[in-house]
Amino acid sequence: MRSSTLIKISIATLLVTIPTLTLAQSCEDDCIKYYGMGREQCEYLCGSQLMSLSLAQVNLTEQERDFVIQYRNQSRQIRDQVEERTYELLETVYEELDTQSEILNNKRQKLQRQTEQKVNQTVEKINREIPYLQKFVVATVENTTDQVVAQLPQVEQQVVAEVDQVVKTVQEKLPQVQDQFEAKLDQVVDQVVAQLPQAEAQAVKEFNQAIAQVKKELPKIQKKLLKAINETSTKNQKKADKYKVKAERLIEQLEELTDDVFRQVDLEENKIAEQLGLEVIVRPVEVEEDREDEWAQQVLVDSGLIEESVSEDMTLMITLILSTVAAIGMIAYLIVKRIKNQVEKAQLYRQDDIAQDRNEKLVDIEQYLQKVMTY
The missing domain is CATH 1.10.287 (Helix Hairpins)
Structure with missing residues (x-):
């Protein structure tokens, strides 16, 4: 500015x-x-x-x-x-x-x-300037190449002479080096042979010490093993007692339920027989048991009721309980089924409200028993 x-x-x-x-x-x-x-x-x-x-x-x-x-x-x-x-x-x-x-x-x-x-x-x-530089570089390279090629024979002769000298020196010193090596090897072998008895005695001593240590620790190991076996056995026994109590309670509940079902069935049967003038004959029903012990045990293990460590006697007892429950349920189911069939036959002759009401009650009992058997 x-x-x-x-x-x-x-x-x-x-x-x-x-x-x-x-x-x-x-x-x-x-x-x-x-x-x-x-x-x-x-x-x-x-x-x-x-x-x-x-x-x-x-x-x-x-x-x-x-x-x-x-x-x-x-x-x-x-x-x-x-x-x-x-x-x-x-x-x-x-x-x-x-x-x-x-x-x-x-x-x-x-x-x-x-x-x-x-x-x-x-x-x-x-x-x-580029063409002049290119010519200069090419000339320099060619000159250097010519010099190297001219010196190759001399370099080759020098290398061969040096290699021959090295080979000659090695051949002259080879016997001396070989004698020294053999002497050193003999010395090492003598030392090893001299130390063999001591090494053998040391090895035998260490082996005997290891055997003694194992014998010393063996009672402790056996004691620990027995203790672990006893603890496992006691634990399994406690589990078996626990499952046994549960099974006994289950049997009692099922027996009470079965008694109630039978009482209800008897009452309904007597009422229907009185009203229709029919005679009801209850025959024992044989139930086929197609469950094997191994299959029952696997089902109990899968369902979480027992563990694989529970004894075979406990498995057999629970299998027997379940078989008994199934048989009781099957008997009750067949009884109700037969009464229902008789009522249906009676309805062909007498279509009254009383028979229809009894049939509905029997259907309810049948459905309830099916749920029990499914459980």
């Missing part, structure tokens, strides 16, 4: 800021000098707090009111002048910034053109 422009901007800035800075001080001086008021009163009248209020909001004398009005008018004039000079200053700054921006843009374009020109010149120069 040019120095004359900077001077103009500095002067304009001073013209803007000086009136604003000197306004407050000149207000107090004029108040004291021309109106004869005290300093504190003038500081109050010239203060920013009073200037921000309207005259109707403050209690002033006629003299104080005239002074404040005159000071406010003067402040308004100075503020207008400052705004006008500020706009002029901003316009000057913007004009100077535009001028400098244009100058800088021109310099940047000029520098860019110069840089591109130098780059192009350098590339052209390199392209001109």
Whole structure:
């Protein structure tokens, strides 16, 4: 930026800021000098707090009111002048910034053109020098190759002579090295043979110590093993007793249920026989047992009632219980089934409400027994 422009901007800035800075001080001086008021009163009248209020909001004398009005008018004039000079200053700054921006843009374009020109010149120069460089490299490589090829016979003769010398040296020293090796080998063999009795005795000693240690620990191992077997047996016995109690309770509940079913069946049978004049003959029913012991035990294990460690006697007892329950349920089911068939036959002759009601009750009993057998 040019120095004359900077001077103009500095002067304009001073013209803007000086009136604003000197306004407050000149207000107090004029108040004291021309109106004869005290300093504190003038500081109050010239203060920013009073200037921000309207005259109707403050209690002033006629003299104080005239002074404040005159000071406010003067402040308004100075503020207008400052705004006008500020706009002029901003316009000057913007004009100077535009001028400098244009100058800088021109310099940047000029520098860019110069840089591109130098780059192009350098590339052209390199392209001109490439053929000469290629010829120089090829000549250097060919010269080096010729030198190497010329020296190959000498290098080969030197290598062969060195190899022959090494072979000759090895052949001369080979008998001596072989004698030393055989002597060392004989010495090692003698040492090993001399130490064999001691090693054998040490091995026998360690073996005997191991046998003694095993014999010493054997009673402890047997004791631990017997203890584990006893604990396992006691645990299994407790489980068997527990399952036995559960089985006994199950038998008692099933017997009570079976007795109730038979009593209900007898009552219904007697009522139907009395009403229909039929004679009911109950015959024992043979139930085939097609469950084997192994199958029953596997079912109990799978269902979680017993574990595989329970004894065979316990498995046999539970199998017998289940077989008995199945037989009792089958007998009750067949009895009810036969009574139902008789009732259905009787309904062919007497279609009355009493027989129909009894038949419905028998159907309920039949369904209940089917659920019991399924369980």
